[in-house]
Amino acid sequence: MANFRAPTSFLPPLSVLSTHTTASVQDALQDLKDLYFPAAPLSPKRTWSINAVPALKQDISDTVHVPRPKRTGRLKHIDGVPDSGYASEEDEAELDGDLESEVEGLDVDVLRSDELERNFAIKWLTGLIKRSDMWMHALDSAAEQEEHIRLSVIEEASNLLARFSGDDEQQEDDTLTRQFRFPFGTGGKVITIELNDAPLTPTDHTSVGLQSWASAIIFAERICADPTRYMSAPQGAAPLRILELGAGTGLLSIAAARLLDRMGVNATIVATDYHSAVLHNLLQNVQTNNVSVQIESLDWSRPPPLEPYDVILAADVVYHPEHAKWIKDCVEKALQKGGVFWLIIAMRSTGRHEGLWETVDDVFPDGGCGFLRIEGCGGEMKLAVVQKEDVGRREGIGRADEVGYMLFEIRWVPCR
Numbered sequence: 001m002a003n004f005r006a007p008t009s010f011l012p013p014l015s016v017l018s019t020h021t022t023a024s025v026q027d028a029l030q031d032l033k034d035l036y037f038p039a040a041p042l043s044p045k046r047t048w049s050i051n052a053v054p055a056l057k058q059d060i061s062d063t064v065h066v067p068r069p070k071r072t073g074r075l076k077h078i079d080g081v082p083d084s085g086y087a088s089e090e091d092e093a094e095l096d097g098d099l100e101s102e103v104e105g106l107d108v109d110v111l112r113s114d115e116l117e118r119n120f121a122i123k124w125l126t127g128l129i130k131r132s133d134m135w136m137h138a139l140d141s142a143a144e145q146e147e148h149i150r151l152s153v154i155e156e157a158s159n160l161l162a163r164f165s166g167d168d169e170q171q172e173d174d175t176l177t178r179q180f181r182f183p184f185g186t187g188g189k190v191i192t193i194e195l196n197d198a199p200l201t202p203t204d205h206t207s208v209g210l211q212s213w214a215s216a217i218i219f220a221e222r223i224c225a226d227p228t229r230y231m232s233a234p235q236g237a238a239p240l241r242i243l244e245l246g247a248g249t250g251l252l253s254i255a256a257a258r259l260l261d262r263m264g265v266n267a268t269i270v271a272t273d274y275h276s277a278v279l280h281n282l283l284q285n286v287q288t289n290n291v292s293v294q295i296e297s298l299d300w301s302r303p304p305p306l307e308p309y310d311v312i313l314a315a316d317v318v319y320h321p322e323h324a325k326w327i328k329d330c331v332e333k334a335l336q337k338g339g340v341f342w343l344i345i346a347m348r349s350t351g352r353h354e355g356l357w358e359t360v361d362d363v364f365p366d367g368g369c370g371f372l373r374i375e376g377c378g379g380e381m382k383l384a385v386v387q388k389e390d391v392g393r394r395e396g397i398g399r400a401d402e403v404g405y406m407l408f409e410i411r412w413v414p415c416r
Contacts, residue, residue, distance in 0.1 A: 004035050004108050007121040014127045018138035022149055025128070025135075029156055032121055036112060037163055113176040113197065116399075118164075125161040129154060178212060180251070182224035184259060191224050191258050195249045195285050212249045214398030215405050216315035218391060219344045220255040222407075227259045230342060231267075231311060239266040243309040243334055245300070245327060246317035247271035250282045250293065256313070257291035270309075272298035300326035308336035314343045324359040331383060331410070341383070341410040344391070346402045357406050361385070367413040381412040 011028050012020050111117065128135075132154045139147055176197040181190050195212055223230045231240065240260065244253045253271035260267045271286070271293050273279055279297060286293045300323070312335055318324050331341050345357040367384025387409040393402065 004111055005031070006111060006114070006117050007032065007035070007124065008117060011121065011124045014124065014131055017128070017131050017135050020135070022146060022153060025153055026156075029153065029160060032125075032160060035108075036118070036121070037160075109176065122161065122164050125157050125164070128157050129161065132157075180217065180220065182221050182255065184224050184262060185227065189262075191255065191262070193220075193251065193254050193258065194288055195251060195254075196281060196288070197249065212251055213316045213346070214394070214402060215344045215346050216248065216251045217397055218394060218405055219313075219315050219342070219407070220251050223252070223255055224259055227263060231256060231260060231265070232340070239268050240311065241307070241309040242267060242269045242311045242313065243306075244269075244271045245298070245312065245314040245330060247273050247282055247295075248278060248315075250285045252313045252315055253293045254285065254289050254291050257293050258289070261291070268294070270294045270296055272296050274299055298330070300330055303330045303333055306330070306334035308339070309334050310336065310339045312339070312341040314341070316344065316346050318345055318356050318359060319353060321356070321359050323356075324363040328363045328383065335383070335412070337381060337412050339411070341408075343408040343410060345406050345408070346398070347390075347404045347406055348399075348401045349403045350401045353401075360406075360408055364408070364410055367411070380415055382415050383410055384413045385409070386411050386413065 010031055012024055135154075136147060136150055139150065178195050178197055180193045180195070182193070184191050197212055231242070242253070242256055244250075244256075247253055250271050253269050257267070257269050260269075269292065271282060272295075273282060274297060279295060283295055286295065303326075312331055314327065317327060327343075335341055343360065345360060347357050348354050364383055364385045367382075367386050385408050389407045391405040391407055393404055
């Protein structure tokens, strides 16, 4: 069986295209064809089952942690219009190999359906064709035969790009159904969730909520394993109120609905996102799983008055330095005193999103001692991080640039 790799790991950087041999570019094109256009036709609909049961035979604290390399800079994020997603407009840093990834043990169908990798491949092909003159001029004037070979390589790249374009016309049907199985409590019956990971829309490059990300998978697993910790019910007869920010495919909300129903807890669950395509896919997933989850649109940058919630959930929602600030504004409006905000963020070691998890610490102060020392605050209640945990990677889950996940527990604490 072929060992497929992610395009971000093997496509040669275009900034030094003139130094690449003809053979290296030919190999890259062949690898792309083998990955995306194999000889045997692919079924248009695929199912990937994630069985979380074996993983939970070990405690979360026993998870293998991947050492994070030292970073010389604070952030590599490009300033400009805040981008709510991973897939953004063309970035030379990415095409120049800034994303060094090596996806090992990832299901090939999952790799093929990863729109971020696919878009990277398309951008690389486009860049190669644009820079073809530079590559041709790098040849010695006497290398006439090599020049003909390179011309054929550029033609092959153009044909491959055209195949991507033609294949995009079929993307509406090229969906991936993913089944998740999480153990409920200690020795309880497994909770099964089925989600549709839809292709990213070609007109909205920020709609990353169409995909289920590793941080949500890991956090959903933890919630199902220990629901009383993360879903503490309020006192009295009032139903538990749960809000999810940036719900995406709805994994956290659907998992919460399933487990609370099994526990017999009366709950109101509201899943929010912003992009219309994401909300449509979210609605489909809620209906597929037959759970009681309300779906609403929410713009973090201009949040309306929100009703109070006991629990707020968010997974991998910070893709720009402004996002943590916006999320704090939403939580301040929505989290009632005594409530809890659970936030899990992927810690990325390379690329434009390197170090963005640290913006959460910049926005939410440390309240681990139970109070904040702020002069002149007059005893007000402020949102603060009361606990955070570095959660290690899981084999076969997550992108190559994700070295781990940081789980934040954020509550209202008094300041002195």
